[in-house]
Amino acid sequence: MPRMFLNGTAMSGGADHHLVGDAPLVARTTTAPRYRFHAVEGRYPALEEGGTAAVAGELYELSYAQLREVLLPGEPDGLELGVIELADGSGSLAMILRPGHTAPRTDISDIADWREYRS
Template sequence: MPRMFLNGTAMSGGADHHLVGGAPLVARTSTAPRYRFHAVGGRYPALEDVGEGGAAVEGEVYDLSYEQLREVLLPGEPDGLELGVIELADGSGSLAMVLRREYPALPELTDISGLASWRAYQERS
């Protein structure tokens, strides 16, 4: 089963957590400190791999079936994101939704790397 890192509204307690279905939570963890973390139009989060000088972003890792990933979770993701592979704090890899590299009409990005948490951003907004 693919491991999927979630860092937004699909995390436990979030408005879109139902998209995870009954997938088991593997870990509450963070990314390696190589990502900028953005609020896209204030609506959803996005990771951007910048290599050195990034932040460790909080999230959750789930074991999803390919069917759940393909049929439920991915169709619910916004257009400004794409499926990618990220590095977690322990050096392992995971699938995750990342900022689309080329997207002509991406809404305004607000860098929230200092918060490193979508929940913390929402509490401040």
């Protein structure tokens, strides 16, 4: 099963966690310290390669059907599916900032945690 790193509202306790369904939580972890982290229009987070932030999130095992039919259709237009590096050096699917996306965003790399930013 593919592994999906979540770092926004689909994490446990978030408004969109229902999109994960009964997928098992593999770990609470961070990305490798090579990303920038943004709040896009203050509504959703976005990872972007090229920084030094280790972004907090949760790793789930999701079926391809769950990804294709439930989780991905619920993602904002400014994001796309990509592959990231986790703190342990392994890879994972994740939603990343779509290249060329021009919506207003705030760099929150110094916080690197969506829940902390929102609180």
